[in-house]
Amino acid sequence: MAAKKATAKNALALSKEQFKDSIVKHLRSTLGTDEARANNQAWWKATCSAVNELVFDRLTETSKANAENDSRAVHYLSLEFLMGRLTVNNLHNVGVFDAARDALTDLGKDINDICDEEPDMALGNGGLGRLAACFIDSLATLNYPAVGYGIHYEHGLFRQEIQGGRQIERPDSWREYGNPWEICRPESIQEVPLYGYVETVFGEDGKMRKVWHAGRQIKGVPWDIPVVGYEAKTVNVLRLWESKAADFFDWDVFNAGGYVDSQAEKSQAEAVSKVLYPNDESEQGKELRLIQQYFFCACSLKDIIRRYKRNHTDFSQFSKQAVIQLNDTHPTVAIPELMRILIDEEGLVWDDAWKICSETFAYTNHTLLPEALEKWAVYLFEKVLPRHLEIIYEINRRFLEDEVEAKWPGNDEMKRHLSIIEEGETRMVRMAFLCVVTCFKTNGVAAMHSELVKQDLFPEFCELWPERFENVTNGVTPRRWLLACNEELASMYTDLVGDQWPRDLTLLSKANEFADDAKFQKKFMDIKHTKKVQLAKVIKDLCDVEVDPNAIFDIQIKRLHEYKRQHLNVLHILALYRRLLENPNYEMNKRVFIFGAKAAPGYKLAKDIIYAINKIADKVNNDERIQGKLKVVFLPNYRVTLAEKLFPAADVSEQISTAGYEASGTGNMKFALNGALTLGTLDGANVEIAEEVGDENVFIFGLNCDEVKALKAAGYNPWDYYYGNPELKAVLDWLETDYFTPGAPGELASIKQSLLEGGDPYLCLADFASYSEAHIAVDKMYSDKKGWARKAIINSASVGKFNSDRSIEDYVDRIWHLEKVMPN
Ligand code: NTF
Structure with a gap:
């Protein structure tokens, strides 16, 4: 070509x-x-x-x-940046x-x-971290002043090995032999206090002051990763903090002969940036995690203030110069930290400090899952960050006594309900409430999600401050997710629309005019075939499974979680397999089901689902009776680099979360951009993808969000579906036998249990029949080669909206209000 x-x-x-x-x-x-x-x-x-x-x-x-x-800049605080290569x-x-x-x-x-x-630079778990990476790419491309702040983890997300079908976690040592992209900046090292106690002192002027006497001190060493915008006019930085023992500690103890103690001190300090917490969605109440959060927020704020002070002698212009975006609640402790700095160190009064904070911080919510809404035990705060707890109490007191009292006078129940401090056996700090109370904007990440944030998550806050709530639909960078990962399709588009599409992805819509053109279709589908041949080779290398590039490549790649419903996909695969065994002439196109997913190490059921996929794959792939019509592949160690080979090769994009649970999704956008058809629920950004590409070019199935809520409210009973659908009953029962685990019956039974006795919290059984029908529609459609090619082209050509540059422009218009700066 x-x-x-x-x-x-x-x-x-x-x-x-x-x-x-x-x-x-x-x-x-x-x-x-x-x-x-x-x-x-x-x-x-x-x-x-x-x-x-x-x-x-x-x-x-x-x-x-x-x-x-002296330009206004955004500071994107995120515990995760999933950069890849x-x-x-x-x-x-x-x-x-x-x-x-x-x-x-x-x-x-x-x-x-x-x-x-x-x-791979895998300093993130999944969608939230990859979004941060796409956003800093877009910020640089659009020439906006921006700094990404995060942690320089020694070990990123674990490497996944599959042994005997099970996930084994191995440490990821991404910079063992050095990383040519990063620059250490010892000139900008910061000190971070921890633990200790707070003293109240009165100055000569009779004014009260608080002094935090820290019990420990650690050091934050910045590493800068250049973030190269497209066409490289602007190169911003991603500044990642590494923790080290503060020098004087080592030496005092060391000189006193305490070599071992000084080593302990050192390794405690270094533990802070040692590992990324491998939990997607749900939080772990670990002291170390709270310290990680505080460590990088404290370093980043000191850095921001240091830069501000170069041109300013007081704080009156601070919120004009700096906006700080909190990527989920993980960096929330930056709020009391900025209050502490302004009041205790800079001598501002509360009201002035509060005004600055509430004009500086904005918060993005990325999930509605209750278990993912971060809460920290009050006693932990008291131990690690005693002064911050006092400040949070004061923020809460003023919020309840002024704002809540004014709106709902005398309503103690409402005060309890909205309090930043949750009462109970263990009193907890509700981090999301602290964000909403402080931040001038709170946004969700897709239209539907942002509505749910208002209606279900923060309805009372939304009544108090409706103007604070926004939507910014997620996006992905077309530079990585088309230009770099699919050279063949990228060239075809450049031939068609010129070379500006990697900036303005809506230019691709010209291809819609050729959706029915036989020559264009052939070129487009030949490229798809080439990418499938390349992926088939990867599959052979990694899994030793032969797959036919003429088969439908049906792909589900994302973190493993019950709400994402990989197990619904599994139930359907089993149903297909059964149909083929019962009727060797069962008509269907050859199909390869491909999975990639990491499970949080402590998430037992998620790991059982990985095991089930692998065991089912062993059986299905080696069953000659079905003549290769069905193949199942679990690719180990799913990560950005593998994703780059998977999106271009997909025919079908599985986006099958229970409606109302996936905030947005971003893989769904990458698939469509590379010409895959979405098989999905009306959830997250799927809704907007369907809007853009047209309902006739996606396969939507299952309950919508309102129906999910209604069914749950009415009392969902999975047994009804079990007894009501013989095929579903048969595949669930199959999981209890030793068919897939010879000699070891019951090894896959936990999945059935969760779906029946466990109450099927994500309604897999309720959506099974509809999902299964949608698959039949997919299969039928694929037999119509021209019809399929047309739909694939329309998908790829119509998702210009999901360029992360558009997301960034939305943030700039609605939240950040930045000006572009063109370097020389
Ligand atoms: C994720 N949230 C959501 O689950 C995805 O739907 C969304 O696309 C990404 O964020 C990016 O917005 C999280 O990872 C977390 F941590 F918030 F749960």
Whole structure:
């Protein structure tokens, strides 16, 4: 295919020859080796260093421009940034991908092998962390002043191995051999106090002051990762904090002969940034997690204030200069921390400090699941952050006595209901309430979710302050999720609409005009086939399973959780398998069901579902009676890098959460963009995807959100569905036998139990029949090759709205109000 490519335009772009020289130079002068001796790891690092010559220069120009303009900036505080690999993305964004590829080819190296050396930067669990990564890409692309703040975890999300069908967690050591993208900034180290007690002192002026005497001190070391915008005008930073023991501690103890004690101190301090908590959705009440949250918020606020003070002598302009976005409640402790700094350290009075805080912070909610709404025990706060607890109490007192009392006079029940402190056996701080009470905006992440945030999660707060609630529908960066991961389709679009689509994804809608064009359809579906052939090879390598690229590739990739209903998918696979066994002539297109999912290590049922998928795969894939019509694949260690190979190869995108539970989803957008058809419920952003591509181009099934609520209210009884549907009963009963686990009956029984005795909290059985019918519609549609191609094209061409650049512009219009800054 001699297609043109969308290539970022960049005045700095290197020619192939210059790139070659630069790589060779870095092999020698940076890595101390040469072309003859270098291994792929060294070639990769030399390639990165060659790109960094351009990137670091832009980084400096950007920070200079921001400082000179004294521009308002957004500070995106997130405990997670799921970056994946950076090399290919950066090469594309700098506009030197082709030059790099050709240079490496000339040097006898394949760019794919070289880029495969890079470990994924997996500093996040799933959707929330990947969204943060897409957002900082868009912020840089759109030339907005922005800093991402997070934790420099030594170990990111665990590596998943599958042994005997079960998930085993292994540590992820992403920077064991160094990371060429990061820059350590010892000049910006921060000290973070912890524990201790609060003293009330009276100054000579008779004024009362609070002094927090910390019991421990740790140090935050910043590492900067350059965030390269498309076409590389702006290079922002992602600043990640690593914890270290504060120097004086080590030395005092060490000199007193306490070498072992000083080591203990050191490892305690370093534990803070050691690991990412591998819990998606649900929180763990761990002291270390609270310290992680406080640690990175404290470091980041000090950093923001330090930068502000370069140009200002008082705090009157602070909220004009800085907006701080809280990515879920995880960084909420930044609120009392800023209050503490302003009052205790800067000497502001409460009202002034409060005004600044409530004009600076904004909060994004990413989930409605009750178990995911963060609460921290009051006693834990008291122990770790005693002064912050006092401040939270005072925020709460004023909120209840002023605002709630004014709105609902004399209503103690309402005060209890809305209190930031939850009463009970263990008193808890409700972090989401603290956010809503403080922040000038609270937003949900898809239209439907934002409505539920108002109606179900915070109805009374919404009555108090309706103007504070917003929606910003999520998006994904087209640079990574089309340009870099699907070169073939990217080229086809560049031929069609020119090279600006990686910025303005709505340009792709031109392809709608060709949805019925036979030549266009063939080209589009040939590319799909190519991507399926490539994925088939990955599947063979990783799972030793042969799959036919002509089969329907039906993919569900996301964290494993009951509400996402991978087990509903499993029940349907079993039903299909049964139909094929009962009737060898059962008519269906060949189908490959592909899964990728990590389960939280302590989530037993989620791990049982992974085990079930693998056991069922063993049986189905080796059953000659069904003549290869059905294959099941569980790809181990699902992560960004694997995702990049899966989205382009999908025919069907499984988005089957119980309606009302998936806040948005972002995988759904990546699938559609790459030409897969959504099979989904009316949940999260699926609703908006259907709106954009048209109801006739998606397969919607199941109860909608209101029906889910109504059924639950009426008293849902899964047994009715079990006894009412013989096929469903048969597959559930199958799980109790040893059919899939020879000699070990009952190994898969926990799934059946949760769906019957367990009450089926996510209504799998209620949606089963409808899901199964939708699959029949998918199968029928796929037999109509032209009809399918038309729908695939329309999907890909119609999801321009889900560009994360659009999400960022929405944040800017509705919440952040930033101005673009063009560096020189
Ligand atoms: C996730 N939330 C939601 O479950 C997804 O639906 C959504 O697409 C992403 O956030 C991004 O907004 C979380 O991961 C968490 F942690 F909030 F539960």
